[in-house]
Amino acid sequence: MTVLLNDPSRWPSINASPIASYFAVAVSVGVMYDWALAFGQEVELIWRQRWSLMTFLYLSVRYAGIGFAVVYLLGNFPTTLMKDAVSTIMYDVPDWMSEVVNVILGVIMITRLHAMYQRSRKMLIFLIISFLAIRIANVVIGAIFMMQISGEEFFLSGTYQCMFGYPGDALILASIIWILGTVWEVLALLLAVWIAVKHFRELRRCSTSDIIGDCFTVLMKTHVSYFASFLAISCFKFGLFSPMLSDMYSLDTQIYLGLAQISQLVQMFVLGPRLILGIREYHAMLVDNSDKVITMASMAFQEHVHVSTSSSV
Numbered sequence: 228m229t230v231l232l233n234d235p236s237r238w239p240s241i242n243a244s245p246i247a248s249y250f251a252v253a254v255s256v257g258v259m260y261d262w263a264l265a266f267g268q269e270v271e272l273i274w275r276q277r278w279s280l281m282t283f284l285y286l287s288v289r290y291a292g293i294g295f296a297v298v299y300l301l302g303n304f305p306t307t308l309m310k311d312a313v314s315t316i317m318y319d320v321p322d323w324m325s326e327v328v329n330v331i332l333g334v335i336m337i338t339r340l341h342a343m344y345q346r347s348r349k350m351l352i353f354l355i356i357s358f359l360a361i362r363i364a365n366v367v368i369g370a371i372f373m374m375q376i377s378g379e380e381f382f383l384s385g386t387y388q389c390m391f392g393y394p395g396d397a398l399i400l401a402s403i404i405w406i407l408g409t410v411w412e413v414l415a416l417l418l419a420v421w422i423a424v425k426h427f428r429e430l431r432r433c434s435t436s437d438i439i440g441d442c443f444t445v446l447m448k449t450h451v452s453y454f455a456s457f458l459a460i461s462c463f464k465f466g467l468f469s470p471m472l473s474d475m476y477s478l479d480t481q482i483y484l485g486l487a488q489i490s491q492l493v494q495m496f497v498l499g500p501r502l503i504l505g506i507r508e509y510h511a512m513l514v515d516n517s518d519k520v521i522t523m524a525s526m527a528f529q530e531h532v533h534v535s536t537s538s539s540v
């Protein structure tokens with residue numbers, strides 16, 4: 228039901244709405260710009276290669292990001308008129324899309340760790356059980372959280388607003404979801420660091436394993452940058468407990484929330500696809516270098532045969 232109000236106490240909400248819209252536009256444009264920037268690499272390293280599970284996962288994350296950007300932009304534009312049920316759906320869809328993308332990113336991380344641990348079956352079982360336990364708990368808690376959210380249309384002093392009511396324990400439920408997600412990310416990082424340190428120590432004893440060492444270096448670079456973004460998100464969410472951010476409609480709080488949202492979407496839809504793209508790029512470089520070596524060896528061999536034949540005549 229649409230409610231018409233001209234209450235001055237609602238003006239802070241009116242003033243905060245454009246700020247949220249500015250950040251929505253910025254993050255949506257940023258996600259699409261990154262896709263356009265990496266599209267050439269995507270065609271060369273993804274579309275033209277043999278299709279596999281990683282191909283499907285990359286395309287799912289990349290193009291889910293574009294869909295998320297569109298939905299998120301429409302949901303945060305104050306000029307977009309929607310009914311109560313539609314506005315609630317527009318609010319829920321990005322959250323569930325984020326959950327699905329996080330599942331896909333978890334599968335990518337499990338695949339990377341499984342490869343780093345030399346396809347150990349015990350490690351694979353441990354990772355799958357840990358990941359499923361955390362994600363199932365998050366889905367259940369998220370469903371409880373969203374079932375208690377209600378949306379309502381308002382025309383406040385001539386501006387369209389869609390406001391949501393949150394349950395009293397909303398902050399606790401959101402904190403539990405964040406803590407469980409952090410546990411998984413920290414676990415994945417520790418496992419990656421441990422096996423990387425172990426391999427680098429072994430590589431010091433063997434001077435012929437430069438390729439393996441470089442591969443682990445690429446894996447760790449992409450993993451650390453991905454985790455660093457998650458750490459930034461965790462710091463932003465931890466900061467929400469600060470009493471300085473108690474006023475949700477203040478300029479400082481809106482800027483803080485906008486930066487937190489940018490960090491989260493960059494982690495999922497920019498750094499997430501690069502977990503795969505970085506490895507594909509490194510593999511393509513190895514193939515290119517090996518082709519050059521073979522070509523140079525072939526030319527040297529042909530020249531040697533030509534000189535030998537000429538001298539024997």
